[in-house]
Amino acid sequence: MAEIIKPAIHISNLSFQYNENSGVYFNDFNLTIFEGERFGLFGPNGAGKSTLMSLMTGLIKPQTGSVDLFNQHITNKQSRTLFGYVPQDFSLYEELSPIENLTFFGAWAGLSKKEIQVRIHELLEILGLMDVKNKAVKTFSGGMKRRVNLAIGVIHKPKILFLDEPTVGVDIQTRHAIIEYLKQLNEAGMTLVYTSHQLTEAEDLCNRIALMDHGKILTCGEIATLLQTHNEENLESLFLHLTGKEYRN
Amino acid sequence: MFKLWTTIRKDTLLLLRDKVGLLLMFVMPILLVLVITTIQNSTFELVNENKIPLLVCNKDTAQTSTEFIDALNQIGMFKMELVSSDLSANSLNTLMHDKDALIAIIIPTTFSSSIQQKTTQVTTNALQQFGLNDSTKVHKTPLEKSESLLFFYNPVLQQSFLQSINGALTSAIQIIEGKKLVQQLYVTLNEKPMPQNLQMEILQKNISIEEIAAAKDGSKTIPNATQHNVPAWTIFAMFFIVISLGGSIVQEKRSGSFVRLKTLPTNYLVALFSKQITYLAVTLSQVVVIFSLGIWIFPFIGLPALNMPSDLLGLFIVSVLCGGAAISYAICIGTFAQTQEQANGFGAVSIVILAAVSGILVPSFAMPQSFAVVMKMSPLYWCLESYYGLFLERGNFWDVLETTLPLVGFIIIIQGITIIGLKKKNLI
Numbered sequence: 001m002a003e004i005i006k007p008a009i010h011i012s013n014l015s016f017q018y019n020e021n022s023g024v025y026f027n028d029f030n031l032t033i034f035e036g037e038r039f040g041l042f043g044p045n046g047a048g049k050s051t052l053m054s055l056m057t058g059l060i061k062p063q064t065g066s067v068d069l070f071n072q073h074i075t076n077k078q079s080r081t082l083f084g085y086v087p088q089d090f091s092l093y094e095e096l097s098p099i100e101n102l103t104f105f106g107a108w109a110g111l112s113k114k115e116i117q118v119r120i121h122e123l124l125e126i127l128g129l130m131d132v133k134n135k136a137v138k139t140f141s142g143g144m145k146r147r148v149n150l151a152i153g154v155i156h157k158p159k160i161l162f163l164d165e166p167t168v169g170v171d172i173q174t175r176h177a178i179i180e181y182l183k184q185l186n187e188a189g190m191t192l193v194y195t196s197h198q199l200t201e202a203e204d205l206c207n208r209i210a211l212m213d214h215g216k217i218l219t220c221g222e223i224a225t226l227l228q229t230h231n232e233e234n235l236e237s238l239f240l241h242l243t244g245k246e247y248r249n
Numbered sequence: 250m251f252k253l254w255t256t257i258r259k260d261t262l263l264l265l266r267d268k269v270g271l272l273l274m275f276v277m278p279i280l281l282v283l284v285i286t287t288i289q290n291s292t293f294e295l296v297n298e299n300k301i302p303l304l305v306c307n308k309d310t311a312q313t314s315t316e317f318i319d320a321l322n323q324i325g326m327f328k329m330e331l332v333s334s335d336l337s338a339n340s341l342n343t344l345m346h347d348k349d350a351l352i353a354i355i356i357p358t359t360f361s362s363s364i365q366q367k368t369t370q371v372t373t374n375a376l377q378q379f380g381l382n383d384s385t386k387v388h389k390t391p392l393e394k395s396e397s398l399l400f401f402y403n404p405v406l407q408q409s410f411l412q413s414i415n416g417a418l419t420s421a422i423q424i425i426e427g428k429k430l431v432q433q434l435y436v437t438l439n440e441k442p443m444p445q446n447l448q449m450e451i452l453q454k455n456i457s458i459e460e461i462a463a464a465k466d467g468s469k470t471i472p473n474a475t476q477h478n479v480p481a482w483t484i485f486a487m488f489f490i491v492i493s494l495g496g497s498i499v500q501e502k503r504s505g506s507f508v509r510l511k512t513l514p515t516n517y518l519v520a521l522f523s524k525q526i527t528y529l530a531v532t533l534s535q536v537v538v539i540f541s542l543g544i545w546i547f548p549f550i551g552l553p554a555l556n557m558p559s560d561l562l563g564l565f566i567v568s569v570l571c572g573g574a575a576i577s578y579a580i581c582i583g584t585f586a587q588t589q590e591q592a593n594g595f596g597a598v599s600i601v602i603l604a605a606v607s608g609i610l611v612p613s614f615a616m617p618q619s620f621a622v623v624m625k626m627s628p629l630y631w632c633l634e635s636y637y638g639l640f641l642e643r644g645n646f647w648d649v650l651e652t653t654l655p656l657v658g659f660i661i662i663i664q665g666i667t668i669i670g671l672k673k674k675n676l677i
Contacts, residue, residue: 096263
C-alpha cells in the first residue's frame with residue numbers, strides 16, 4: 001500500500017501587500033509543501049521569498065487566505081511548536097554563550113529544563129561547539145555564529161524548519177557541515193523550507209524547488225524535471241531564463 | 250514559570266555583561282549624590298558654621314559706629330576686616346576682588362549722629378507722652394534724612410544668602426538704636442549715666458529661639474544636605490534606567506533575536522514581565538547602594554550621615570513603587586521608540602525635565618505658582634514627596650500613603666498605554 005504524503009504547509013488563496021502604495025505583492029497565492037520534503041524557494045531580490053517566509057512563520061498576517069502547518073492555522077499558538085526558524089540575521093544574544101542562548105530559546109520553545117539539557121549536549125556535539133560552549137557568541141567567527149543560529153532553530157526538534165540563507169558568509173567546510181546536518185534532520189523526518197542565492201547548494205540539498213518573482217511562482221517541481229521541461233543545463237541558466245538578466249534592487 | 254525564570258536569568262546576564270550600562274546605573278548616581286551633597290553641605294556650613302569674610306570701611310569717627318561694629322561681631326556671622334576709612338566706593342570694590350571678599354560695608358560719616366538724632370527725638374517725644382517733659386522744649390524739627398550704610402556684595406551670591414546678611418546688618422543697627430535709646434531715656438530721667446549692669450540687663454534677650462524640625466515621629470533629627478539629597482538623587486538614578494532599559498527594549502526589537510522570539514509559542518509579555526522584575530531588582534539595588542553610601546561612607550568624608558526612617562517596611566514599599574514607576578516609564582519609552590537614539594535622547598531629556606519640575610533640581614517651594622499643576626504631573630514629584638515624608642518628616646507608610654497613590658495610578662496608566670502600544674505594533 002502506497003504511503004500517503006501529508007501536506008506540511010498549505011497556503012491557499014493568500015493575498016498580501018505591505019501598504020496601499022506598494023501594489024499587490026501576493027494575490028491569490030497557493031502552495032503546498034509536503035511532509036519530509038526539502039523544498040527550496042528561489043528568486044531574485046524583491047521576488048517575495050522573505051515575505052513568503054514571514055507569512056509562513058506567522059511573523060506577518062495575510063490580508064486574505066490562510067497558511068496552515070499540519071492542518072493547524074498559523075495564527076493558532078500551538079502551530080508555533082511545529083516549526084523552527086533560522087533567519088538570515090544572527091537571531092541570538094551575542095553577549096551570551098551558546099549554552100545560555102540555547103537554554104533561553106529552548107524554554108521559550110516550550111521545552112523543560114531536562115529536555116533542554118539533553119538537546120544542548122546533542123547539538124553542541126553535532127555542530128562542533130562543545131569547546132566554546134561557555135564563551136560569548138560575540139567572540140565567534142561568522143561560521144560558528146551560523147552554527148549556533150541553526151542550533152537554536154532546531155533545539156525543540158520542530159517538524160518543519162524554515163531556513164533563510166543559512167550558509168551565507170561561511171567557509172566551504174562550515175557550509176558542507178551545515179548542509180550535511182540539514183540532510184540528517186530531513187532523513188529523521190523534518191521538513192525543510194530553504195531560501196538561498198546559492199543555486200549549486202540548492203541542487204545538492206533540495207528535492208523540489210519553486211522559482212518565484214514579483215510574488216508569483218514562475219515554476220515549481222523537482223529540479224531534474226524542471227531542467228528537462230525548460231531545456232536548461234543547470235539551475236542558474238533556468239533562473240536567468242525565467243527571471244531575466246536585468247539588475248534587481 | 251520556567252520560561253519566566255530563564256528570561257530573568259537571560260536579562261540579568263545581559264545586564265551584568267553591559268559594563269557601560271552598569272556604570273551609568275550605579276557609578277553615575279553615586280558620583281551625583283556625592284558631588285551635590287558635598288556642594289550643598291559646604292553652602293550650608295558657609296551660612297551656618299563658617300564666618301563670612303566682611304570688609305568694613307568705617308568713615309564715622311564717633312563712638313556709635315564702633316559699638317555697631319562690636320554688635321556685628323557679637324552676631325557671630327562675620328569674620329570682619331577693618332580697611333582704611335579713606336577708601337572710596339570704587340576702591341572698596343577693587344579691594345573686594347583683591348581679597349576675594351564676598352561682602353563689604355561702608356559706614357557713613359553721619360552714622361553716629363543720625364542714631365543720636367533719632368534717639369534724642371524719640372526720647373523727647375516719649376517723655377512728653379508720659380507728661381514728664383515740657384512741651385515747649387520738644388524738639389520740633391523733623392528727622393534729617395540720614396546717609397545710608399552702603400552694602401557691597403559679589404553678584405554671584407544668591408538672593409536668599411543676601412537676605413540673611415541684610416537681616417544681620419539690620420539687626421545690628423536695631424541693637425545699637427535700642428541701646429542708645431535706653432541710655433538716652435535713663436540719662437534724661439536720672440541725669441546720670443546708666444550703670445553698665447542695668448544696661449546689660451535691659452538689652453539682654455530673655456527669649457531664645459530653638460529650631461525644631463516638625464518630625465512626625467517626634468524625633469529631633471535635624472534635616473541636612475544628606476537627608477535632602479540622598480533620597481532625591483536616588484529617585485533620579487532610578488528613573489535614569491530609562492537609558493539602559495528603554496534602550497535594551499529597542500535593541501531587542503530591532504535585533505534578529507526578536508524575530509525569532511515572535512515565532513516561538515511564548516507571549517512577549519513574558520519578556521516584558523522579566524524585564525520589570527530584573528530592573529526592579531536593579532532599582533532596589535541602587536537604593537541599597539546609595540543609602541548605604543549615605544549611612545556609612547558620608548561620615549568618613551565629612552558629610553552628615555543619612556538617618557534612616559523608623560518605618561523600614563514603609564521605605565521598602567515606597568522604594569518598590571518608585572522603582573515600579575521608573576520601570577513602567579522606561580518600558581513605555583522603549584515600546585514606542587523606533588531607534589535607540591530616540592529612546593536614549595527622549596528618555597534622558599524627559600527625565601531631566603521631570604526632575605526639574607518635581608523639585609529634585611530646584612526645591613518645589615521655590616517654584617512659581619504656575620508650575621504647581623505641572624509639578625504634580627511628574628511621577629518624580631510623588632516619589633520625592635513620599636521619600637521626604639519618611640526621611641524628613643519622619644513619618645511612617647500610612648503618613649505617605651496619600652503621596653504613593655498617584656504613583657500607583659501612574660504605573661497603571663503607563664502600563665496600560667504600553668500594552669495598547671504593543672497590541673498596535675502586533676507584538677503581543
